[in-house]
Structures are given as structure tokens and as C-alpha cells.
Amino acid sequence: MIDPALFDIAIIGGGPAGQAAAQQTLAAGLSTTMIDEQARPGGQILRQPPPAFAVKGWMAGRLYRPLRRLLAQTEADARLKWRGATSVAGIERIGDHFRLTLSGTHGGTLLARRVLIAAGCYDMPVAMPGWTLPGVMSAGAVQTMLKSQQVVAGQPIVLLGSHPLLLVLATQILDAGGEVAAVLMPQTYGRMVLAALPYLAGAMFTPGPLMAAGAAMARLRRAGVPLMMGARPVGFTGDGRLEAVDYAWCGRTHRIAAQAAAVSYGFLPQSDLPRQVGAAVRWARPAGGWETICDGAMRSSIPGLYVAGETTGVAGADAAMAEGTIAGIAMAMDAGARAPFDMARAQARRARLQPFINLLRAVADPGDVWPLATPETLLCRCEDISVAQVAATIDRLPAMADASAVKHRCRIGMGLCQGRSCEHALVRRIAAARGCDPDAVAPFRTRFPARPLPFDEIIG
Numbered sequence: 244m245i246d247p248a249l250f251d252i253a254i255i256g257g258g259p260a261g262q263a264a265a266q267q268t269l270a271a272g273l274s275t276t277m278i279d280e281q282a283r284p285g286g287q288i289l290r291q292p293p294p295a296f297a298v299k300g301w302m303a304g305r306l307y308r309p310l311r312r313l314l315a316q317t318e319a320d321a322r323l324k325w326r327g328a329t330s331v332a333g334i335e336r337i338g339d340h341f342r343l344t345l346s347g348t349h350g351g352t353l354l355a356r357r358v359l360i361a362a363g364c365y366d367m368p369v370a371m372p373g374w375t376l377p378g379v380m381s382a383g384a385v386q387t388m389l390k391s392q393q394v395v396a397g398q399p400i401v402l403l404g405s406h407p408l409l410l411v412l413a414t415q416i417l418d419a420g421g422e423v424a425a426v427l428m429p430q431t432y433g434r435m436v437l438a439a440l441p442y443l444a445g446a447m448f449t450p451g452p453l454m455a456a457g458a459a460m461a462r463l464r465r466a467g468v469p470l471m472m473g474a475r476p477v478g479f480t481g482d483g484r485l486e487a488v489d490y491a492w493c494g495r496t497h498r499i500a501a502q503a504a505a506v507s508y509g510f511l512p513q514s515d516l517p518r519q520v521g522a523a524v525r526w527a528r529p530a531g532g533w534e535t536i537c538d539g540a541m542r543s544s545i546p547g548l549y550v551a552g553e554t555t556g557v558a559g560a561d562a563a564m565a566e567g568t569i570a571g572i573a574m575a576m577d578a579g580a581r582a583p584f585d586m587a588r589a590q591a592r593r594a595r596l597q598p599f600i601n602l603l604r605a606v607a608d609p610g611d612v613w614p615l616a617t618p619e620t621l622l623c624r625c626e627d628i629s630v631a632q633v634a635a636t637i638d639r640l641p642a643m644a645d646a647s648a649v650k651h652r653c654r655i656g657m658g659l660c661q662g663r664s665c666e667h668a669l670v671r672r673i674a675a676a677r678g679c680d681p682d683a684v685a686p687f688r689t690r691f692p693a694r695p696l697p698f699d700e701i702i703g
């Protein structure tokens with residue numbers, strides 16, 4: 244079905260960035276539609292339970308207040324044409340407008356003069372021995388079950404990885420009545436402090452997240468949950484499902500029993516749609532993936548295409564909101580609207596957040612604390628391609644720094660997820676083998692559809 248309307252603005256993503264942008268374009272009188280795979284707006288940080296659920300004290304913390312205010316405004320704004328439970332599978336530029344191909348509740352085709360991609364980020368999958376055992380999950384998946392379904396993933400649960408989001412998740416599990424066996428972080432306290440030092444003074448202007456991390460650590464101590472810094476995860480074991488987590492600590496390997504494990508070494512920007520339409524991207528530092536390049540007004544390299552939030556680099560919800568406001572103002576001004584916009588104020592707000600963003604990236608950097616994969620470890624879990632098979636293929640293609648060339652030889656990235664899980668790891672491996680920067684490795688060529696489509700939607 245083709246929506247006959249040509250919208251002034253189509254916003255992909257109903258998280259903080261998309262919502263903040265919509266406020267500006269709606270205020271400017273521009274017809275605006277917002278598309279999101281989730282049934283309700285909120286994005287990852289405010290992932291809402293289904294309307295039929297009544298959840299007492301949902302996302303009640305002080306840090307969530309501005310986000311909840313924005314969400315309430317978005318949901319109450321009748322001018323916004325909301326398309327929930329709908330994925331954008333394709334984006335093309337045709338003449339002076341864009342055509343989006345949608346799948347799901349509002350499936351069909353949609354036309355817009357300007358498009359904002361505010362598609363957020365996703366958990367970085369990390370290959371290590373046993374990571375495909377049932378019970379091993381990303382921290383984001385565990386958190387999503389908690390936020391939107393009020394379900395604790397499995398108990399006892401071990402949280403592991405280099406990202407401080409684990410501290411927040413551990414307290415959320417405790418608040419929900421769950422049992423956390425341990426939080427294992429591979430970096431030492433000393434490394435964390437050294438990494439944070441250059442940014443500490445600037446980050447004091449945005450003390451909220453630092454205080455939240457401190458409060459989370461105190462809460463873990465009170466609950467008797469071991470927070471083990473310098474504990475390096477080695478792998479997962481179990482007969483048909485997760486039974487224990489192995490980790491190296493103080494020169495010895497230890498084992499801890501668990502029914503579930505939540506892994507977080509960072510997040511990857513969603514880049515499939517910007518890449519599909521040909522927008523310029525670069526390797527995201529330090530965690531990896533591809534962030535979309537934009538100017539100070541969030542304009543991408545494609546005229547009429549804007550990006551905001553984690554799509555431009557993982558920087559947190561406050562930065563996403565600030566960037567959404569900037570993008571919304573830019574789209575409205577570029578469309579000729581003359582509302583009293585304050586672009587300079589929005590940009591100053593975004594700039595103030597940078598020291599904390601730098602600090603978080605430095606502290607969470609998995610650089611020298613990656614878990615080690617063995618030759619048998621699967622790198623591509625969709626197609627069952629092991630580390631050894633990938634290494635042999637890279638060796639057979641000397642001088643080739645192209646992820647698609649490796650894909651065509653050994654099928655890595657050809658499965659259902661189309662490389663969302665393994666591409667970042669493959670790019671790192673090619674870069675290491677060639678002795679070059681990951682930015683010099685050509686990523687997979689990204690094509691329609693960005694999401695798997697039901698067959699009846701393909702044949703119409």
C-alpha cells in the first residue's frame with residue numbers, strides 16, 4: 244500500500260533523539276510521521292511495557308525524568324502521525340524526496356521530503372567460548388525483558404563485560420527481586436581511574452550519571468553482590484544450556500554457577516539504513532561499528548537526510564535528546580520555517596555533554612580487555628562460521644581489506660542478521676591481519692531489506 248501523502252518529515256526511531264526532533268518540526272507546522280519497530284515510543288532507554296500492563300514505579304529514577312516528560316509530550320501530540328510496530332526495511336532517494344519501504348503494522352511505502360534517521364544502537368555481540376549457549380544474553384536483552392515485560396531473565400545471573408551499564412542493570416535486577424551472582428568487569432580500578440582522569444573535570448558539569456554509577460556500586464555492596472574488577476571472562480559452560488561462567492582472576496581460572504549471563508562490552512550504532520542510502524560513515528571509536536558522519540546541524544552527506552542520537556556515535560540519552568533538537572531545528576529551517584528557533588542554545592547543550600561522553604567511552608573501552616575466542620568459537624552464529632574458518636579465508640585473500648570479499652568466500656554475515664552480529668569483529672580481524680586501521684577496511688555492502696521481510700510482503 245502506498246501512503247498517498249507526501250510528508251514534510253519522516254522520522255525513523257521514536258527514542259529520545261526522534262522525539263526531540265519531532266517537537267521542533269511539529270512546532271514549525273511541518274507534517275511529521277514517526278516510524279518505530281516498537282509498538283510505543285520511548286526508544287531503548289524508555290522501552291515501554293504493553294498498554295495492558297500496569298507497572299508501579301516504572302523507570303522512576305531522577306535521571307529518567309526529562310525523558311519521561313518528553314515521552315508524555317510525544318504521546319499527547321495529536322499532530323504526530325505515529326507508525327508503531329513497523330520496521331523501515333528500505334530507504335531510497337528519488338529526485339528531491341525519499342521513499343521508505345515499511346514492514347509490519349503500517350507496511351507499505353511512504354514518501355517524505357526530509358528524513359531523520361534516529362535509529363539508535365544495539366548491543367555489541369562478543370564471540371567467546373560458549374557464547375551461543377541458551378542463557379547467555381546481551382545486557383540490553385536482559386534489560387529489555389525487565390523494562391518491557393517485567394521478567395527477570397534467569398537466576399542466579401552473572402553480569403560481565405567492560406561497560407558500566409552493567410552496574411545499572413544489576414541494580415534494576417535487584418529492584419525486581421532477582422538474584423545477581425556477581426558482576427565481573429575485566430578492567431582494573433586503576434585502569435578505570437587512569438582512563439577517566441583526563442575528562443573528570445569537564446564531566447563534573449554533568450554529574451548525574453557519575454552519581455548514578457556511584458549509587459549503583461553502593462547498592463551492590465549493600466546487597467552483598469561481588470563487583471570484581473580485573474576479572475576477565477574466559478567462557479561459558481553447560482550441557483545444552485548455560486550452567487557456569489569461567490573467568491580469570493589473580494592468575495587463576497575460577498568458575499561461578501549461573502542460569503543466565505548478561506554480556507556488555509559496548510554498543511554499535513545502527514548503520515544499515517544510512518549505508519543503504521549511501522550516506523558517509525566512519526569506524527566508531529573506541530568500541531567499533533559504523534557511525535554516520537554529519538555536520539554541526541546533523542545533516543548527513545546525502546541532501547535532505549539527517550541523523551541524530553546513537554546513529555551518529557554512541558553517546559547516551561541526553562546527547563541523543565540534544566542532537567534530536569538540533570536536527571529538528573535544522574530540518575525546520577531548511578524547509579523554510581520561521582519559528583523562533585535557538586540553534587546556538589541546542590548546540591551548546593550538546594557540547595557541554597562531550598566531556599562525560601569521552602569519559603564513558605574511555606572507561607568502557609574494551610581495547611585491551613577483550614575476551615579471547617578459541618579457533619573453534621563461532622564468529623558468525625547465523626551460518627556457523629568459526630574463528631578458524633574466518634582466519635583461513637583472510638589468509639587466502641592477501642592484500643584484500645574488504646569484508647564483503649571474505650563474506651563471499653566463507654558465508655560469514657550471510658545469515659538472517661545480515662552481519663549485524665559479526666561484521667564489527669570481522670573488520671577488526673581483517674585490520675589486525677593487514678596491519679591497518681579498521682577505517683581502511685571496506686564494510687559489507689548494505690542492501691535492501693534492512694530487516695528480514697515476510698514472504699507475502701515481498702511478493703505483495
Ligand SMILES: Cc1cc2nc3c(=O)[nH]c(=O)nc-3n(C[C@H](O)[C@H](O)[C@H](O)COP(=O)(O)OP(=O)(O)OC[C@H]3O[C@@H](n4cnc5c(N)ncnc54)[C@H](O)[C@@H]3O)c2cc1C
Binds near residue numbers: 551
Ligand atoms: C538494549 C539497550 C538498552 C539500553 N539501556 C540504556 C539504559 O538503561 N540507560 C542508558 O543511559 N542508556 C541505555 N541504552 C543506550 C540508549 O540507547 C541511549 O542512551 C538512548 O536511548 C539513545 O536514544 P536514541 O534516540 O539515539 O535511540 P533509541 O532510544 O535506541 O531509539 C531508536 C529507535 O529506533 C527504532 N529503530 C531502529 N531501527 C529501526 C528500523 N529499521 N525501523 C523502525 N524503527 C527502528 C528502535 O526500535 C528504537 O526505538 C541502551 C541501549 C540499548 C541498545
